[in-house]
Amino acid sequence: MGRLKQKGKAGAAKAYMTRSAAVKKLQCSLADFRRLCILKGIFPREPRSRKKANKGSTAPTSFYYTKDIGYLAHEPVLNKLREHKAFAKKISRALGRGEWSIAKNLEDSKPTYRLDHIIKERYHTFIDAIRDIDDALCMIFLFASLPSNDRVSPSLIANCSRLAAEWQLYVMHSRSLRKVFLSIKGIYYQAEIMDQDVTWLVPYQFTQKIPSDVDVRVMLTFLELYQTLLGFVFFKLYTDAGLVYPPPLDASRDDAGAGIGAFSVHTVEKNIHISKSDNVGKTASTREVRQAIKTITADQSFVDEDVDIGSRDFAAKPSEVDEEFVVHPSGGEDAIPSLPTLQSLSETRKSTPTSLFSPYTFFLSRETSRTVFEFLLKSFGGRVGWPTSSGSGSPITESDDSITHVIVDRPVINKANESAEEKERRRKRKYVQPQWVVDCINAGKILVEDLYAQGTTLPPHLSPFGGKPGAYDPTVGLSHSEEVLAEEVPESEDGQSSEQNEVEEGVGGVVETVNVRDVDGAESLRAAELAAEAAGMEYGTFEKEVRKLQRKREKKEKAVDQDEEDMGKMLLSNKKRKLYERMKYGEKRRAAERETLQRRRREIDRKRPGSD
Numbered sequence: 001m002g003r004l005k006q007k008g009k010a011g012a013a014k015a016y017m018t019r020s021a022a023v024k025k026l027q028c029s030l031a032d033f034r035r036l037c038i039l040k041g042i043f044p045r046e047p048r049s050r051k052k053a054n055k056g057s058t059a060p061t062s063f064y065y066t067k068d069i070g071y072l073a074h075e076p077v078l079n080k081l082r083e084h085k086a087f088a089k090k091i092s093r094a095l096g097r098g099e100w101s102i103a104k105n106l107e108d109s110k111p112t113y114r115l116d117h118i119i120k121e122r123y124h125t126f127i128d129a130i131r132d133i134d135d136a137l138c139m140i141f142l143f144a145s146l147p148s149n150d151r152v153s154p155s156l157i158a159n160c161s162r163l164a165a166e167w168q169l170y171v172m173h174s175r176s177l178r179k180v181f182l183s184i185k186g187i188y189y190q191a192e193i194m195d196q197d198v199t200w201l202v203p204y205q206f207t208q209k210i211p212s213d214v215d216v217r218v219m220l221t222f223l224e225l226y227q228t229l230l231g232f233v234f235f236k237l238y239t240d241a242g243l244v245y246p247p248p249l250d251a252s253r254d255d256a257g258a259g260i261g262a263f264s265v266h267t268v269e270k271n272i273h274i275s276k277s278d279n280v281g282k283t284a285s286t287r288e289v290r291q292a293i294k295t296i297t298a299d300q301s302f303v304d305e306d307v308d309i310g311s312r313d314f315a316a317k318p319s320e321v322d323e324e325f326v327v328h329p330s331g332g333e334d335a336i337p338s339l340p341t342l343q344s345l346s347e348t349r350k351s352t353p354t355s356l357f358s359p360y361t362f363f364l365s366r367e368t369s370r371t372v373f374e375f376l377l378k379s380f381g382g383r384v385g386w387p388t389s390s391g392s393g394s395p396i397t398e399s400d401d402s403i404t405h406v407i408v409d410r411p412v413i414n415k416a417n418e419s420a421e422e423k424e425r426r427r428k429r430k431y432v433q434p435q436w437v438v439d440c441i442n443a444g445k446i447l448v449e450d451l452y453a454q455g456t457t458l459p460p461h462l463s464p465f466g467g468k469p470g471a472y473d474p475t476v477g478l479s480h481s482e483e484v485l486a487e488e489v490p491e492s493e494d495g496q497s498s499e500q501n502e503v504e505e506g507v508g509g510v511v512e513t514v515n516v517r518d519v520d521g522a523e524s525l526r527a528a529e530l531a532a533e534a535a536g537m538e539y540g541t542f543e544k545e546v547r548k549l550q551r552k553r554e555k556k557e558k559a560v561d562q563d564e565e566d567m568g569k570m571l572l573s574n575k576k577r578k579l580y581e582r583m584k585y586g587e588k589r590r591a592a593e594r595e596t597l598q599r600r601r602r603e604i605d606r607k608r609p610g611s612d
Contacts, residue, residue: 007055016045016053016063026072031217032081038221039077039115041122042068080113087111115228129233130196136226137200140164143223146208151216156223162249163230165260168375169247170237173265175354177379179464180438187372190465193237199465205369242267257391259371353444357382360404366390367409368434376437405430405449407437412455435461471590472597 007013017025023033037043044062047053053063072078087110094103123129144160146152171177171191178197179190186203210216238245244266254262358381364370370390377384385396385403396403406429415422436452442464451459525546532542569577 012047012049012053013055015066016047017066017069018054019044019062019064022064022069022072025069026078028078028081029085032078034218035081035221036072036075036078038218039118039225040068040072040075042072076117077113077115080111083111115225116232118225119229119232123229126233126236127194127196129229130193130198133230133233134199135222136230137164137167137198139219139223139226140167140230141200141202145203145205146210149210152210152220156220159227160223162246163227163234165263166234166245166247167230168260169263169265170234170241170243172260172375172378173243174237174241175379175381177376177441180376180441181463181465182435182438182461183463188465202372205371239268244268253393256393258393259391260374261391261393354380356380356440356444356446361385361396361400361402362405362407363396363398363400363403364390365406365408365410368407373407373434373437376441380441399425401425401428403429405432407432407434408454409434410454433458472594 005011019033023030026033026036028036042064045065047063050063051058054061087106091103091106094100094106119129123132140160140163143152143157144164146157148154148157174193176191176193177189178192179188181188186201188199188201190197190199192198235245238247247263247265250258250262250264357377361383362373362377362385364373364384364386366387366389370386374384374386383395383402385394385398385400387398388394408431418426430449431454432449432452433454433456435458436447436449439452439459439461440447442462450456528546529539529542533539537545569580572580
């Protein structure tokens with residue numbers, strides 16, 4: 001006889017736990033439970049049967065894995081939260097009694113906790129942390145642009161601003177920026193860090209307002225975790241690049257509005273002192289030899305000096321080169337194709353030139369966003385200057401003869417009393433709108449400045465991130481078949497003349513013999529054209545007949561494919577059939593969207609002046 005199972009002690013009832021039961025087991029408040037779940041990365045789960053998981057009850061509730069709640073019970077942060085709760089009671093009692101010395105002593109011994117061990121638990125490797133910093137960067141840049149109030153402290157905003165500046169400084173230093181998109185929500189950036197694409201969103205520099213219906217406590221909990229994560233990530237990135245972290249901040253330049261220029265980048269000085277007396281009679285291990293080689297290489301590569309971001313190319317280079325696969329010819333008759341190596345696969349990745357703006361010097365007019373375009377231009381080697389009204393620290397002035405481009409965002413204004421020197425200076429420079437910088441970065445080359453000249457209508461600004469495979473691409477022109485389909489006008493059968501019908505019936509047999517979908521059907525199509533010409537059919541009518549035949553055959557093939565698809569769906573399970581239907585529904589919807597956009601494209605091209 002098997003072992004008897006008690007109700008609610010096995011299966012889903014044991015594997016899942018409700019939120020109220022979890023809070024009761026952990027003996028904490030609901031706010032602390034939410035905080036712990038955010039920090040540890042635990043989220044609600046959906047059981048297969050809610051009734052079984054809730055021990056027969058159908059009341060709506062949230063479920064968690066019992067094992068996850070067991071992990072939370074041993075979390076050190078939970079003990080610190082309990083200590084903080086006791087501390088709050090003691091200090092409130094001391095303040096109520098007027099015991100100020102006791103309250104001061106309690107405040108000095110306030111319990112605190114660290115999240116270092118949580119970062120180590122959630123991110124086992126550094127690559128895992130790089131893949132997960134997208135949301136962290138978005139949150140950091142968002143809070144860096146918010147005003148301080150009773151819920152968001154000024155020190156928190158200052159720390160977010162410092163982290164945001166450190167990230168931008170590293171991206172400029174490593175020349176790792178790849179894509180930029182100016183959207184309604186803000187500016188999307190994408191950088192390539194250790195072969196990983198990192199995308200983040202930066203809001204525009206407008207006056208922000210914190211909505212009253214947003215739970216800031218949840219966002220602050222995420223921000224607390226993200227600040228710790230970015231601190232570890234930035235330290236690793238800076239030290240791997242041989243830089244001092246955190247970068248020194250010049251308080252005077254920061255107060256003057258220098259922005260990123262208030263931070264200075266310094267390389268780490270690595271001096272190796274090898275004493276012969278210390279190493280006599282000792283055998284160095286392989287690990288010590290490798291470490292010594294790396295240290296010598298790093299010492300030759302870096303110098304302890306301030307780094308000019310716009311003067312050198314700091315693109316990250318791999319320290320070791322992978323060996324290429326050597327193909328040895330086999331003795332057999334069939335040749336074995338060469339196998340791809342890690343180096344060849346990495347070289348196939350599309351790379352954007354990191355020194356795109358190196359030959360040019362830019363000047364930002366006062367109406368352009370200095371923080372945005374200083375970051376963009378310096379990330380690709382450009383030399384940037386700005387007026388004093390945009391902040392201090394500009395390396396060049398507006399009258400500098402080395403300026404090649406001026407970024408302006410206002411209409412052309414003709415000055416009546418313009419001097420000859422100013423006219424000559426204006427003639428030598430290119431006055432372009434800010435979109436030109438972004439489009440050049442996305443295109444990977446310098447575009448023609450005339451399309452982005454001051455006061456002109458700008459071309460469409462397209463997203464460089466692309467869509468799913470098969471999606472509509474506005475940069476690609478319509479194919480010949482799509483243009484023919486657009487020009488084709490369906491004709492009614494009643495409007496055709498009897499002579500034309502006789503001609504079509506006479507050549508119908510010739511057209512039916514044409515295998516339009518066959519790859520080798522060029523000769524048969526040519527023979528059908530000659531036969532139709534001998535029968536007196538016009539070439540346009542012959543093309544229409546061929547297209548009609550092609551559509552008929554496509555309909556027949558679709559009908560056959562539909563029958564086979566229906567037979568195959570009958571063999572699937574209910575779950576897989578529903579999943580397949582959702583996939584087909586998504587494909588049809590994307591195809592309909594693509595057709596709609598193509599139809600609009602054809603209408604625009606038809607209405608465009610000069611199009612025949």
